[in-house]
Amino acid sequence: MSLSRGDLRELYQEVIFDHNRSPRNFHEMEHPDRVAEGHNPLCGDQLTLYVRLDKGVVADASFVGHGCAISTASASLMTEAVKGHTVEEVEALFRDFHALLTDAAPPGRDFGKLEVLAGVKEFPVRVKCATLAWHTLHNALIGAGDPAKTE
């Protein structure tokens, strides 16, 4: 496969650098309803995700941990994107987001800022970086005890 500098720029957009340097909602949570661990053993990415739920709605989400720019930015963008949405809406968004990165985006779906991660599609080995936070969130929402792994 030929890969251009343009593809690389698609992957590493300014929004990604911004969220990597200054991740949003990057803190522990005082009284979370759900906590989940995520780990990507291949690259050592590790995060802890906190969620506060209010009547089936994600009232707040935050995370701590360390990882590559793609995984950090994706976690940061995710915590922004899911706040105020019902658990069902968040799970549907994860499915569509995963499709955006691996297959084809469902037509008509507005991803908002998450769209900047679409460039990952050209880098299959990096999909797990972009989805680690989402897998962890999924585990937090379904109450799974085991750490999420993207390996």
Added chain:
Amino acid sequence: MNALAPRLDAARAEAPVGTPGGAPAVSLAAQVAADFPILTRRVRDKRLVYLDNAATTHKPEAVIEAERAFYRESNANIHRGVHWLSQHATDLYEGARERVQRFLNAARSEEIVFTRGTTEAINLVAWSWGRANLKPGDEILVTGMEHHSNIVPWQLVCEQTGAVLKAVPLTDRGELEPGAFEAMLGPRTRLAAIVHVSNALGTVNPVAAMIERAHAAGALVLVDGAQAVAHQAVDVQALGCDFYAFSGHKLYGPTGIGALYARHELLAAMPPWQGGGDMIRTVSFEGSTWADPPARFEAGTPNIAGGVGLAAAIDYVTGIGLPRIAAHEHALLEYATEAALRIPGLRLIGTAPGKTGILSFMVEGIHPHDLGTILDAEGVAIRAGHHCAMPVMTRFGIPGTARASLAIYNDERDIDALMAAIRGAQRMFGTGARP
């Protein structure tokens, strides 16, 4: 195969003897590069800059042709046919064993057991020797810089036998803590399983002295030579080790073939670890008896073509000469280290003196995985991650490193491309030197 010999001979005739820091480093790469067909292909529409040789090396035409010639002209199963072709294939395979024997300077070819690679060789010792000899409370001593393949087999066998695994700590330079190995050898230490050259750090361990100490303490010694045999001459009799394991594919040979050297008296006393054809003397439903080593440890049809390819790789490497290879890689490592240290924010992980050609590093503000992707877009292939040595990463408090690892075909151009790509990544991330 023979058609390739003149080029190599010519290379040897032209080349001055390698001296560290001198020009011969360039000439060796220039002379051998044409032997490796894959180096002419483009990757990401760029010239391939392959610096992932600690993961696997590329294969010279001589190795590719040896495998191909085996299947075209010599293919048959070994050790069983009465027909000519089977005897011919057997001769080639056993000839390969003798090549490995001479390569390691083992006393006899029966001390060479073919395996799939280093990992299987270590597992063989763990399952055969370990299960037969380890008792609760016995100790296996490894180092803090082992590859997972020299940790996990011992953990598995410790679970079964009640033996205990201990690890020698590392210094900040990535060497063994002085005196720690000797101090940790105790009356219960049955085996020291130590890496010759660290794949994550490039550190060369003083294995000869360690073997002497271990023997004095009554322990056997297994040496993991996966990262050593392609970069320096190894003499198992001079070292005095009991077991030595290596892989063909890191030695310019095929994947799926490697070898275990073991002293004959040890092998003769070890039980089989896998059952099947070729490893038996007699079989009946009342019980079976085992063949002598090495056949006892080679159940089933082996990777015959791989063995033949490995022999060709050994011929290739010894044809160039390991001292010359070591000099080339040492000079190139010095060049790379100096260039790396000129990059602001770059920190080397593993700074032991006398390292082999492995440059493990972190670049401030850029995760190794991001660096790997950005370098890849420039056609520069490195490894990013924990390099199957998670305890090393834990020791240094890092998630992983970026690692460039050298081989005979690398030259200053490759290092220049690597450094330019790192600086490009820094510009993208807005780190490093400010304009």
